[in-house]
Amino acid sequence: MQHRWLFAALALTPAAIVLPVHAVVYMSAEQARAALFPQAARFDEIAIELTPAQQQVLDQALGVATKPRRVQGWTARDGAGKLIGQILLDEVIGKYELISYAVAFGADGAIQAVEVLAYRESHGQEIRLPAWRKQFVGKKTLDELRFGEQIKSISGATLSCRHVTEGVQRLATIQRTVLAPR
Structure with a gap:
């Protein structure tokens, strides 16, 4: 009789095992800030x-209703107070989990x-590869940021590529329409 309880407990043990999460933090927002604009005073x-x-x-610029959200980041300035650029932070869903990223604008x-x-x-960690991220450099407009055209996907990371591209489009529009006029 005692053995039945032991076998029942052992049989249920695998259900209690939690699968490992594949979260990797590559850098903090502050580390990204320093890396993106090292010349900033x-x-x-x-x-x-x-x-x-x-x-x-x-929403009109993107052609889709977006969820209102707070946008955070920094304005980078040189020693004389002249604008060098801006960094905006965001998170998007990859396939199931959040991807945190920063975009630097000159x-x-x-x-x-x-x-x-x-x-x-x-x-899908391949979105960290410099070759994929370099596709965004120099772009200003939504016409230059079209997923599948100007911004290519990576096999096995399609959703991460698409969603980060959509996030960059959103931040670029906010930068152009809200921050630039300031």
Whole structure:
């Protein structure tokens, strides 16, 4: 009789085992800030709550209704206080998990770099490869950021590529329509 309980307990043990999560944090937002604009003498925090009018402009530009969200990041300035660029932070869903990333915009509004800060999926880490991220450099407009055309996918990481590209499109539109006019 005692053996039955032992076997029952052993049979249920695998159900209690938790599968490992494949989260990898590559750098903090502050480390990305220093890497993206090493020449900056100071960083001023950016925190934007889109107004309904700004949200409407964003949705019209992207051609899809987006979820209102707070946009955070920094403005990078040199020693004289001159604008060097801006960094915006965001998170998107890959296939199942969040991907945290940062986009650096030059003073002219062109994308200077995209950095993956944390990747939590079990597959698709290839979006961290410099060759894939380099596709965004120099782009300013949504016409230059079309997924599958100007921005190519990576086999096995299609959803991560698509969703990060959509996030970069969103941030580029916010940078152009909200931050640049300031």
